[in-house]
Amino acid sequence: MTTAETGHRLAVLRPYRPAPAQMSVRIGPLPAAILCFCVIMAASTAWAQTGPAMLSPLQVIVKWSPLLLRGFAFNILISLLSMLLGTIAGLGLGLALLSESRLLAAVSWLVTQFFRNAPWLVLLFFVMFLVPFQVTMFKTTIPLPDWIKATVGFALPVMANVAEVVRGAVRSIPSTQWEAAESLSFTRRQTMWLIMLPQCIKRMLPLWMNIYAIVAMSTVLASIVGVSEMLTLTAQVHAAEGGRPELFAPLYGFALLCFFLYCYPINVWTARLERRFRVR
Amino acid sequence: MATSWTPDQPIVQCVDVRKSFGALEVLKGISLSVRKGEVICIIGPSGSGKSTLIRCINALQPITSGSIQIEGIEVSDPRLDKLALRRKVGMVFQQYNLFPHKTALQNVMMAPIHVLGQKRAEVEARARALLAKVRLAGKEDTYPGELSGGQQQRVAIARSLAMRPDIMLFDEVTAALDPETVKEVLVTIRELAEDGMTCILVTHEMNFAREVADHVYFTDRGVIVEHGPPETLFTAAKDERTQRFLSQVL
Numbered sequence: 073m074t075t076a077e078t079g080h081r082l083a084v085l086r087p088y089r090p091a092p093a094q095m096s097v098r099i100g101p102l103p104a105a106i107l108c109f110c111v112i113m114a115a116s117t118a119w120a121q122t123g124p125a126m127l128s129p130l131q132v133i134v135k136w137s138p139l140l141l142r143g144f145a146f147n148i149l150i151s152l153l154s155m156l157l158g159t160i161a162g163l164g165l166g167l168a169l170l171s172e173s174r175l176l177a178a179v180s181w182l183v184t185q186f187f188r189n190a191p192w193l194v195l196l197f198f199v200m201f202l203v204p205f206q207v208t209m210f211k212t213t214i215p216l217p218d219w220i221k222a223t224v225g226f227a228l229p230v231m232a233n234v235a236e237v238v239r240g241a242v243r244s245i246p247s248t249q250w251e252a253a254e255s256l257s258f259t260r261r262q263t264m265w266l267i268m269l270p271q272c273i274k275r276m277l278p279l280w281m282n283i284y285a286i287v288a289m290s291t292v293l294a295s296i297v298g299v300s301e302m303l304t305l306t307a308q309v310h311a312a313e314g315g316r317p318e319l320f321a322p323l324y325g326f327a328l329l330c331f332f333l334y335c336y337p338i339n340v341w342t343a344r345l346e347r348r349f350r351v352r
Numbered sequence: 353m354a355t356s357w358t359p360d361q362p363i364v365q366c367v368d369v370r371k372s373f374g375a376l377e378v379l380k381g382i383s384l385s386v387r388k389g390e391v392i393c394i395i396g397p398s399g400s401g402k403s404t405l406i407r408c409i410n411a412l413q414p415i416t417s418g419s420i421q422i423e424g425i426e427v428s429d430p431r432l433d434k435l436a437l438r439r440k441v442g443m444v445f446q447q448y449n450l451f452p453h454k455t456a457l458q459n460v461m462m463a464p465i466h467v468l469g470q471k472r473a474e475v476e477a478r479a480r481a482l483l484a485k486v487r488l489a490g491k492e493d494t495y496p497g498e499l500s501g502g503q504q505q506r507v508a509i510a511r512s513l514a515m516r517p518d519i520m521l522f523d524e525v526t527a528a529l530d531p532e533t534v535k536e537v538l539v540t541i542r543e544l545a546e547d548g549m550t551c552i553l554v555t556h557e558m559n560f561a562r563e564v565a566d567h568v569y570f571t572d573r574g575v576i577v578e579h580g581p582p583e584t585l586f587t588a589a590k591d592e593r594t595q596r597f598l599s600q601v602l
Contacts, residue, residue: 252449252508255410256463256515257438266466270453 127313129322136309137326143302144330150219150301151288154226158287159280161227162234167264169239180235187232192225193293199225200297219301222294226287237279241272278346285335285342292331302327357424363388363519363550364409369418371404378404380574381418386567388518391545392552393561393582396571397597402554405571406521409552410443423518439468442512443521446528448504450496456483456507457492460514468515475514482510486540502533506540513544520544522553558601562586570594 127135168180187195199221206215245268253263295303306327313319362385371379378401386392394402407413409420411427411434420427425437450459460479464470483492486506496504505525512520522541526534538560545551545564555561561568562582569579570589578591586602589595 248445248447248449249451251412252445252451254412254434255438255441255443255445256511257435257467258463259435262466266462267451271451 126316129319132309132313132319133322133326140302140305140309140326141330143300143305144327144334146219146299147291147294147301147331148288148334150223150226150291150294150299151284154223154230154291155284155287157223157227158230159234161231163238165231165235166238166242169235170242170264172260184232184235187228188236190229192229192290193296195228196222196225196293196297199228218297219294219299222291222297222299226290226294230283230287233283234280237276237283238272241275241279242268244275245271274349278342278349281338281342281345285338288335288338289331292327302330359388361424362386362421363390363423364552365419365421366405366409367419369405369408369420370416371401371408371413372416378574379408379415382571382574382576384569384576384579386519386550386552388550389548390550390566391564392567392569393565394552394554394569394571395556395558395561395597396569396577399573400571401574402571403523406443406523406552406554410441410521411437412443435467439515440518441521442515442517442519443523444505444508444512444525446524448496448501448508448528450504450507450511452496455493455495456488456499459496459507460511463511464514479510479514482513483507485513485543486510487536500533501529502536505529505533505537509537509540509544519550519552522551522555524554524556526555526557556601558586558598570597572597 133140165180165184168176169184171177171180200218203216203221203224205217206213208214242264249267249271250263253267258267291301292303294301295307298304300308306323310319310323364384364386366382366384369379369382370377382401382405384392394405396402404413408415409422409427411432415428418428422437422440425440426432427437450456451462454462457476457479460482461472461475464475464478465472480489480492483489486509488503488506488510491499491503491507496507499507509520509525525541526537529537534557538557541551541553542560542564553561553565565582567579568582568585570577570585570591570593572593578585578589578594585594586598589598
């Protein structure tokens with residue numbers, strides 16, 4: 073901008089482009105981690121010297137971190153599986169939304185709206201209590217542990233959101249692409265899989281990653297239905313350490329830190345992808 | 353659909369074609385016939401239904417009444433195999449409509465491979481030859497976004513030709529191009545016409561129409577006002593509307 077102004081003195085009408093709203097202050101993951109660590113330490117130092125017999129909050133975290141991190145890995149596993157399930161189902165539902173059959177489109181619209189507008193926790197409860205703890209098929213009994221049910225519970229809203237993303241992305245492609253494909257004798261299905269969806273991937277990726285970050289953070293809801301993921305384990309560790317009030321902030325702070333360190337890079341990467349695709 | 357068709361009959365036969373969008377009647381009884389190897393130009397002011405007509409010929413839009421026959425196949429037949437029809441009829445659009453995620457070569461190869469189920473190696477050889485024919489040798493691996501409008505349009509022509517159509521429809525294919533690239537596309541179309549391809553062009557390029565067309569149709573407000581060989585239509589138009597239009601554009 074400034075170089076152009078010094079370059080020539082004639083008034084030039086440039087396209088007005090408002091600066092993108094910067095709602096958030098961007099800090100790198102490393103400073104963020106240090107900041108969180110400091111907060112935890114600040115909360116814990118006050119009680120650090122209370123008694124020699126008691127472990128300091130930091131020692132408690134170090135002592136229990138293998139268990140807590142295993143719990144966190146479980147959160148990630150649940151989030152990845154529900155994302156996988158939800159994406160496959162959501163792609164199907166999204167294609168059904170775009171179907172030429174009015175009935176199929178209407179039914180899938182209802183399904184999408186239902187699962188998009190239901191609170192995740194309520195959906196989770198429904199799946200937990202409606203799905204039996206085991207299924208018997210051909211005389212073999214397959215147990216369905218709670219965490220699998222929770223995964224399905226999270227996959228439902230993911231499915232609806234992915235369906236909406238797929239529908240929106242396909243709709244955003246100019247109709248002339250359909251006409252070109254039609255005039256070349258491609259069937260509707262071929263057009264969808266060979267021409268539409270490959271073009272959509274770029275548009276869908278940032279939105280899809282956004283959904284994933286939300287799912288990853290929401291997996292802690294599974295603690296309410298008794299899945300031993302990180303939050304459940306944190307509560308148990310807290311109880312095992314005698315429920316000392318000064319441990320509350322450091323322990324839950326540790327859980328916060330883990331999720332933050334996991335989700336923040338995803339969001340940064342999403343924002344970067346969004347910016348890159350907007351330029352093209 | 354079983355009507356037997358012989359090459360001495362018109363390859364495209366439109367009889368009293370009517371097309372309405374809601375209450376608006378866009379085509380009010382169009383009749384025309386095209387013989388094999390003929391080049392037809394449809395000219396006329398904007399909104400006269402030219403584009404709609406050729407989209408109807410390709411069954412991209414259904415007609416309200418009348419009849420369109422391509423090689424004896426009735427296009428308005430509800431049991432029409434649209435895909436089979438479109439293998440006979442290639443279409444090139446004003447906005448090129450190339451597939452942006454595929455290279456020029458892939459754009460040309462896609463339909464023969466996936467629609468006709470032909471062998472990749474054979475299709476690739478043909479696609480390369482077609483790109484060379486439209487003077488785009490060396491651009492095979494370029495994506496549409498990196499090509500100029502004229503180049504994209506020539507890829508689009510090659511893409512249509514790869515399906516080995518009997519008839520080519522051109523819907524204002526030079527209207528979106530820079531003046532300097534218009535010529536390269538017109539040269540390609542002329543070569544095609546000289547090779548004996550049956551072509552139906554909707555165009556605003558009057559000089560081009562005059563040069564290549566065997567027959568020119570002037571349409572206005574959904575009807576064919578006048579038609580004839582270019583020499584007579586462009587120099588001795590009978591209808592006052594044609595005269596007025598030609599005096600504005602020539």
